[in-house]
Amino acid sequence: MNAWRLVSRNALVYRREWAVFLTGFAEPVFYLFSIGVGVGALLGGFEVDGRQIPYAHFVAPAMLATSAMNGAIMDATFNIFFRLKHARLYDAVLATPMTTRDIAMAETTWALLRGGIYSAGFLLIMLLMGYLTSWWAVLALPACLLIGYTFAGLGMWATTYLKSWQDFEYVTLLLMPLVLFSGTFFPIEALGGTLRWIIEATPLYRGVVLCRELTTGTVGLASLVSVVYLAALGTLGMWGARRRLDALLLT
Template identity: 55%
Template sequence: MSAVDTARVDRPVSVLLRVLPFQSLSARRAGHLVHRNLLVARRTWLVFASGLFEPFFYLFSIGVGIGGLVGPVVADTGAALSYQAFVAPGLLAAAAMNGAIYDSVFNLFFKLRYSKLYDAVLATPLSAADAAVAETAWAVLRGATYSAAFLVIMAVLGLLGSWWALLALPAAVLIGFAFAAVGLAATTFLRGWQDFEFVQLALLPLFLFSTTFYPLSTYPEPLQVVVQCTPLYHGIELVRGLVTGDVRWGLLGSAAYLAVLGLVGLAIGARRLSGLLLK
């Protein structure tokens, strides 16, 4: 191959490397930052553990209280479930979302804008891409912890209807990954604490309308279309199908939706974080 041909081949490759945000990524280096976050969490374990109780409160207040009034619920697949069994998978998915968002948005914003943690991080061999992956992984771990604890409570209460429920925890990890990555990307656009109102404005409708408490069929048709486009809906569909044993091919579509969303969010977040830290 001539020098001219080699240059023609190398030019697209070099352009691709400049576009991709992970060319300087090292899992080992990112692991050091995850370990640092673990050490901090051990000193503030009470704050970390406080997030464990929110889904329990919803389950016992709404799932048990309202469940005693409404009786069985017919899911969109036609299966009749007790209201507690219907609501619990939605709360499991929401726990993964909330745990991931808390770290990837609120804690990350504080580290980025106020504690200036990453100024010190980038003085080490860690790159901005390492920091993005590490913070996403830590947020996923937090969401997975909340989901695992809630899954144990569901098992104790007899709300697991199938052995497929063993896959509910990996599904919760996938949900956490999607929201952690999107949260990372969103945080790089926040200008101040006031912008957290926009985060809450997005999270609250997701929590209330993503079939967490009601089947999709109860909504007007235009709203059904909107709900089916949201990530938490796909997360709840995935978890609810596994927990109730209603395993179907459509769950693979929901899993793919979450995986693609997470990868896109992580790529955008890593590139944005690199721009903020290295400008």
């Protein structure tokens, strides 16, 4: 499969840059220990689907979803922009039998692998700390791969519209509120009206809810809704990214 050749190329590049590769993993871990464990010692916890859970158990699955997002979005935005606009890697790739479809699939796959590694590492931390309280948690890693797929597709699509490195200020401006307000540190029931509806429509919120349901054993019909919604957004992003790559590289 042609796409795997580009995936292998990315793996070779990062073989000597493993420290850079792991930078996105550290942030959710720091949040877990500083806020989930530290602040959690001062709080009684929150009610989730009629069950009272400790605050750290509430925050941990949210940081798990954030790990998946971080791993995918870093490669789908900053790195793809560099390869597209500066290294001109894709121009060289298209001189081979590979197509823009192969490029989109390869970069999404690589972003998924990075997000999956982050998620697996974070799941191990949760397991060692006793934050996995249900057998449904075995599906948490596939759920994180789905979250990564969503952000990889949407991130790649958005990146094709960026003109310069300064435009990444908008990416940061979007990601920070997502991390803080997607039901990560407090239930969004505390917010009302239109703001709550907007948050519920964001992919990170759907990912946080899905991971929390799986790790606490509160799986229901809403979990399936989250899965379908995330898959649809990721597929839409992939479709849009491929069309934009066609426009940028084939015209």
